[in-house]
Amino acid sequence: MRRPVESADNVAAATAAAGNSSRWPVIVPLTVVLLSIGWLAGKARPAKPAADTMNLTGFAEIPVAWRGRPQPIDSFARTELLMTAHKSTFAGELREAELNETERRKKILNRIQKAWPTIDAEQFTDFSGDYDAWIENVMKITSSGRETVEANLRDVLVARMPAVRWLLDVIADPAAANRHRIIRIDDDQILAMLGLEKRSGLLYSVSEIQQNMKDLEAVHSEGLKLQMAEQEHRMSQLQRRVVSLVQTVRRIDSMQNVFLSRESDNLMEAIVDAWWVFERLGSLQAVMAVPTGDDDEQRSWETLIAAGALRAVIRQMQEHGLKTADDVKSYIADELPKSLVSRSDLKRSVEGSMAILQQSLDTAAAESGEKPAADALQKKAAAAAQAMAEDPVLQRVLRMIADSAPGATPEEIVAAVSDDMLMAMGREHVTSQSGIVLSELQQKENDPRMKQIRRPAPPTTPDEEAVFIAQVN
Numbered sequence: 001m002r003r004p005v006e007s008a009d010n011v012a013a014a015t016a017a018a019g020n021s022s023r024w025p026v027i028v029p030l031t032v033v034l035l036s037i038g039w040l041a042g043k044a045r046p047a048k049p050a051a052d053t054m055n056l057t058g059f060a061e062i063p064v065a066w067r068g069r070p071q072p073i074d075s076f077a078r079t080e081l082l083m084t085a086h087k088s089t090f091a092g093e094l095r096e097a098e099l100n101e102t103e104r105r106k107k108i109l110n111r112i113q114k115a116w117p118t119i120d121a122e123q124f125t126d127f128s129g130d131y132d133a134w135i136e137n138v139m140k141i142t143s144s145g146r147e148t149v150e151a152n153l154r155d156v157l158v159a160r161m162p163a164v165r166w167l168l169d170v171i172a173d174p175a176a177a178n179r180h181r182i183i184r185i186d187d188d189q190i191l192a193m194l195g196l197e198k199r200s201g202l203l204y205s206v207s208e209i210q211q212n213m214k215d216l217e218a219v220h221s222e223g224l225k226l227q228m229a230e231q232e233h234r235m236s237q238l239q240r241r242v243v244s245l246v247q248t249v250r251r252i253d254s255m256q257n258v259f260l261s262r263e264s265d266n267l268m269e270a271i272v273d274a275w276w277v278f279e280r281l282g283s284l285q286a287v288m289a290v291p292t293g294d295d296d297e298q299r300s301w302e303t304l305i306a307a308g309a310l311r312a313v314i315r316q317m318q319e320h321g322l323k324t325a326d327d328v329k330s331y332i333a334d335e336l337p338k339s340l341v342s343r344s345d346l347k348r349s350v351e352g353s354m355a356i357l358q359q360s361l362d363t364a365a366a367e368s369g370e371k372p373a374a375d376a377l378q379k380k381a382a383a384a385a386q387a388m389a390e391d392p393v394l395q396r397v398l399r400m401i402a403d404s405a406p407g408a409t410p411e412e413i414v415a416a417v418s419d420d421m422l423m424a425m426g427r428e429h430v431t432s433q434s435g436i437v438l439s440e441l442q443q444k445e446n447d448p449r450m451k452q453i454r455r456p457a458p459p460t461t462p463d464e465e466a467v468f469i470a471q472v473n
Contacts, residue, residue: 060164065288065301077167085182092161093131107156115152116142131157171259178206187241220246258286258303267316268433274309337426349397350410374406392428
C-alpha cells in the first residue's frame, strides 16, 4: 500500500528537527578534537628559553649530514647515545646556575645534613659551584673520600637530560662530557681489569674508564688482530667486548675532535694542519655540520674541523695575495722563512736561553762553592745544543751562544748573525712543521707518498742540507 504524500511544510519541519538533533553527535566530538589539537599544538610549540640559559631546543634543530643524509643534530645525538648507553637520555651533571635554583639547593643541603648529621649544613648556604666544585667542597669539609661523597650526593646533583645535551657537552665542554656516566659495561671481568666497582645501572664515564684503560691493551690488541684478519669467529667473548668498549671510547673522542676549531699562525702551519685533519678523517663517517653549497652531493657538507682548517688556509692565502699553487710554493720557499725568524725574535730567544743557562750555572756554583769559569756559559750551551736535535731552531740558538766570546751580550751575538743565517733558521722552522707530515706518513707501511721524499743518503754538507730542506718544504 502506497504511503500518502506528505505536505511540503511537514517535510521541511521534520527535516529541520532531524537536522538539529543529529548535529550534536558530530559537533561535540569535533569540538573536543579541535580543542585537543590546540592544546597539543601549544605543548608542542617550543618554550622560549629563559635568559642566560642554553637554548637546547634551538640547538637540537641544527641540521647536519650523517651517513649520507641531512638530519637534525638531535637525531645524530640520540643514535650515538643509544649505541653507547642503550638509552636516549642520561643522568647529566647540573650546571652551577641549575644547582643554585632554590628547590635544588634545598635538596642538596637536606641531603648533606642527612648523610653527615654532625656537619652544620648552614656553612654551605653561600657556597656556589658546579658538580665537581660541590663534590670537592663536601669532601674537604666532611673529610670524606670522593666515592663516599658521590654515593650520597650524586642523585641530587644530576638530572635526566636529553641526548642533545650530552652531545653539546661533548662539543663545548669535553671535561664535563667525560664525567657523564653513559658507557654501559656489564662484564665483571672488564670491570675488574679497569678497577671499577659494579654499580646500579652499569653505566660508567669516559674518565673512569680511561684511568686504567692501558690494562685492556693486551686483550684489545689480540682481539683487534683477529678482527682485522677477518677471523672474528676465533675471538673470545672478552676480546669482543673489550674491542667494542675501546671503539666506543674512541668514537666519543672522534666526536669531540670533529667539532674542534683550529687556528694557525702562518700559511705553512695552516696547510700542514689541514693536511693532518683530512688524513686523520680519511673514510671516517664523521658527522658534517657545515653545508658547503656545492652541487656535488659528495661535497655538499663538510666537518666543522675540516671546514675550519680550510678556512685558515684560505685566510692566510688571501692575507698574502696568493692565488695559485705556484704562488704558495714560492711564498713558502722565499717569504715565509723571513717572517718566522726576525732579529728581535732571535734576540729574545738568545736572552731567554742565556738566562736559563746562567741560572743553572749559579745553582751549581752555590752547591759547590766554586766560581764558574769565564767560558762556562759557552760550554754549557754547547752541551745543551747536542741534546736539542729535535728542535733545530733552538739548537742553532744554543750553538750561537756556544760560539760567542765569553761575556758577549745577546745584542752582540745577534748582530753577528748574517741574513743568510736568519733565512736558514726560518727554513728549518718550516721544515719542523712539515715534519708532522713525515711522521704521519712513516706510521703507514708502504705509503707511496714516502717515495717522493725519501733520499739515498742524509745530507753531509751545509749545501746538501739546504737543498734537502728546500725539497722537503
